[in-house]
Amino acid sequence: MSGAAPRTWQLLPLLEETSRFFAARNLENPRLQAELLLADVLALRRLDLYLRFDQLLSPAQVDAYREHVRQRLRGVPLQYITGKAGFRNLNLSVDPAVLIPRPETEILVEVALEYLQGVEAPQVLDVGCGSGAIALALAQECPAARVKATDLSSAALARARANARELELADRVGFCCGDLLDPFRPAGQFHLIASNPPYVRRGDLEGLEAQVRDHEPHLALDGGEDGLDFYRRLAGLAGPFLAPEGLLVLEVGAGQADEVAALLEQSGCFAPASIRPDLAGIPRVVSAARRAEA
Numbered sequence: 001m002s003g004a005a006p007r008t009w010q011l012l013p014l015l016e017e018t019s020r021f022f023a024a025r026n027l028e029n030p031r032l033q034a035e036l037l038l039a040d041v042l043a044l045r046r047l048d049l050y051l052r053f054d055q056l057l058s059p060a061q062v063d064a065y066r067e068h069v070r071q072r073l074r075g076v077p078l079q080y081i082t083g084k085a086g087f088r089n090l091n092l093s094v095d096p097a098v099l100i101p102r103p104e105t106e107i108l109v110e111v112a113l114e115y116l117q118g119v120e121a122p123q124v125l126d127v128g129c130g131s132g133a134i135a136l137a138l139a140q141e142c143p144a145a146r147v148k149a150t151d152l153s154s155a156a157l158a159r160a161r162a163n164a165r166e167l168e169l170a171d172r173v174g175f176c177c178g179d180l181l182d183p184f185r186p187a188g189q190f191h192l193i194a195s196n197p198p199y200v201r202r203g204d205l206e207g208l209e210a211q212v213r214d215h216e217p218h219l220a221l222d223g224g225e226d227g228l229d230f231y232r233r234l235a236g237l238a239g240p241f242l243a244p245e246g247l248l249v250l251e252v253g254a255g256q257a258d259e260v261a262a263l264l265e266q267s268g269c270f271a272p273a274s275i276r277p278d279l280a281g282i283p284r285v286v287s288a289a290r291r292a293e294a
C-alpha cells in the first residue's frame with residue numbers, strides 16, 4: 001500500500017500557517033518574516049506574493065521553505081537565511097562572516113554624504129567595512145568619490161568584494177586586509193574616514209540577543225573592556241591619514257557619544273565633534289574635522 005500523498009499547499013494558507021507558528025514562538029513581525037522567507041524560496045519580490053496567493057507550490061518549494069522556517073526557529077537571523085540585506089539603496093549579500101548592516105548605520109552615511117557634497121573628487125576610507133555597506137553606499141551615492149575599505153577579516157573582505165562586483169562599483173572601491181589604518185602606513189590622505197567599529201563592552205557580549213550573540217561575528221562586536229577600544233585607537237591614529245579639515249565620522253553605541261567626542265578632542269588632532277541622533281533619538285554618529293594645524 002502506498003503512503004498518503006503529501007499535502008499540497010497554496011501560497012496563502014502556507015503563509016498563514018507559518019505566521020501563526022512564528023507568532024506562537026514570539027518572533028517579531030511574524031507575517032513579514034514568513035513572507036520574506038517564502039519570497040526568497042520562490043525568487044520573487046515580497047509584494048509579488050500578493051498576486052499569487054492561490055498559486056500551488058511544488059513539494060520541492062515547500063521543502064525548501066520548511067528548511068528556511070526551521071533555521072529561523074533555531075534563531076538564525078533572517079538575512080543569513082536569505083543571504084540578503086537592504087542598506088540604503090543597496091541590496092547586499094551577507095553571510096555569517098559579516099555583520100548584518102543596521103538601519104542606524106544609514107545615518108552615518110547621511111552625515112558623510114552631507115560633508116562630501118562640498119569636496120571635489122573625494123578620497124574616502126571605510127575602516128572595518130564588513131559587507132561593504134558604508135563604502136558601497138558612499139560610492140553609489142557620491143559618484144565622484146573614490147573609496148578604499150579595510151577589514152581585519154579576509155572572509156568579510158571576500159563578501160565585500162563580491163558585493164562591489166555585483167553592484168558594479170568595483171572600479172571605484174578598493175579593498176585591503178589589515179588592522180585599522182595599517183594598510184595605508186606611513187600615511188594616506190583621505191577627505192573622509194568613516195567607521196562603524198566593534199563597540200559592545202566585552203562583559204555585555206554574553207547578554208546580547210541570542211540571534212546576534214550566537215550568529216554574528218564576535219570580531220564585529222567586541223569593543224574591549226569598556227567598548228571604547230577602537231575609538232581610542234582611531235582617535236590616536238586617524239589624524240595623519242586625513243587631509244587638513246578632513247572628516248572622521250564614527251558610529252557609536254548607545255551612551256558612548258559624549259565619551260567618543262571627548263576622546264577625539266583630547267587627541268589634539270580634531271576640532272570639537274558634532275553628534276547626530278538616530279531615528280530613535282539615540283546619539284549615534286560622532287564626527288569631527290581634523291584641525292588644519294594638527
Ligand SMILES: C[S@@+](CC[C@H](N)C(=O)[O-])C[C@H]1O[C@@H](n2cnc3c(N)ncnc32)[C@H](O)[C@@H]1O
Pocket residue numbers: 098099100101102105127128129130131132133134150151152153156178179180196197198199219220221
Ligand atoms: C560593527 S562591524 C561593521 C561592519 C560594516 N562597516 C557595517 O557597518 O555593517 C565592525 C567591522 O570591523 C572589523 N574589524 C574588527 N577589528 C578590526 C581591526 N582591528 N581592523 C580592521 N577591521 C576590524 C570586523 O571584522 C567588522 O567587519
